[in-house]
Amino acid sequence: MKLARYTHGGVTTIGAITGERVVPLSALDQAAPSTIREVLAAGPDLIARLTRALVGTSVGVPLADVRLEAPIPDAQKYLAIGMNYHDHAEEAARAGIKVPENQLWFNKQVTCITGPYDPIYKPRVSEKMDYEAELGVVIGRRCRYVSIEEAASVVGGYFVANDVTARDWQFKSPTFTLGKSFDSHGPMGPWITTADEVMDPHALDMKLWVNGEQRQSASTGGMIYNIWQQIHELSQVMTLEPGDLIATGTCANVGIALGKFLQPGDVVRVEIQGLGHIENTVADEPV
Numbered sequence: 026m027k028l029a030r031y032t033h034g035g036v037t038t039i040g041a042i043t044g045e046r047v048v049p050l051s052a053l054d055q056a057a058p059s060t061i062r063e064v065l066a067a068g069p070d071l072i073a074r075l076t077r078a079l080v081g082t083s084v085g086v087p088l089a090d091v092r093l094e095a096p097i098p099d100a101q102k103y104l105a106i107g108m109n110y111h112d113h114a115e116e117a118a119r120a121g122i123k124v125p126e127n128q129l130w131f132n133k134q135v136t137c138i139t140g141p142y143d144p145i146y147k148p149r150v151s152e153k154m155d156y157e158a159e160l161g162v163v164i165g166r167r168c169r170y171v172s173i174e175e176a177a178s179v180v181g182g183y184f185v186a187n188d189v190t191a192r193d194w195q196f197k198s199p200t201f202t203l204g205k206s207f208d209s210h211g212p213m214g215p216w217i218t219t220a221d222e223v224m225d226p227h228a229l230d231m232k233l234w235v236n237g238e239q240r241q242s243a244s245t246g247g248m249i250y251n252i253w254q255q256i257h258e259l260s261q262v263m264t265l266e267p268g269d270l271i272a273t274g275t276c277a278n279v280g281i282a283l284g285k286f287l288q289p290g291d292v293v294r295v296e297i298q299g300l301g302h303i304e305n306t307v308a309d310e311p312v
């Protein structure tokens with residue numbers, strides 16, 4: 026099931042995508058929760074019931090008539106792993122950046138989250154704004170000390186992410202957090218594809234374009250630490266909650282490696298096989 030959060034006629038609600046329509050969840054089940062986080066937390070039985078109700082329904086509104094919003098705008102955590110694709114670690118090593126010996130984690134502060142087609146703002150204090158195509162994971166079940174074998178069972182779904190980065194701020198400190206956390210630098214969407222619809226999250230084509238020029242292209246199989254290893258690592262430290270977001274790393278050909286940083290007017294599109302695409306235009310930060 027593809028769970029979207031959208032605005033139509035001035036009202037923001039959640040729904041399920043079918044073909045080129047979105048059906049409000051309340052039309053499928055009057056008792057359905059009002060947030061995607063709660064739907065995921067309710068578990069596979071509710072998702073299976075909603076999926077059955079969606080078959081053959083004729084209600085809903087055309088996707089073209091709605092504005093898609095960030096599916097989970099109020100995540101409690103947005104964690105991201107750095108240098109996690111073999112080809113990206115190699116390009117970083119060529120630039121003199123040491124390849125980490127362990128999983129390298131940082132926060133994207135949750136205030137960076139923005140919608141799949143919203144503007145992303147070039148900070149007035151950065152001249153090195155960059156993109157990173159990434160597969161996003163959303164946790165579906167409260168968990169701690171999750172084994173690698175059990176990790177798939179705590180995933181609620183997947184989404185397309187752009188880990189937008191201010192490189193000059195990223196490298197000002199070893200934690201990366203400031204350079205990864207500017208407002209609007211966490212576009213996500215276009216919806217959450219629930220885990221039952223993703224046969225193998227480590228075999229998805231992931232691509233990124235800037236102004237129609239393809240920059241990044243990889244399979245999610247290129248990860249150094251796979252999603253299950255990532256969840257195992259994080260859950261040894263903290264309780265993971267439904268709605269928590271994880272960005273699983275980017276592949277080669279980020280802007281800094283090409284010597285091309287994002288500028289106002291640039292259009293950045295990220296697409297992942299089976300999960301849809303997001304497209305964000307770079308704009309000057311509002312005064």
Ligand code: MG
Pocket residue numbers: 105106107157159188272274275
């Ligand atoms: Mg990243």
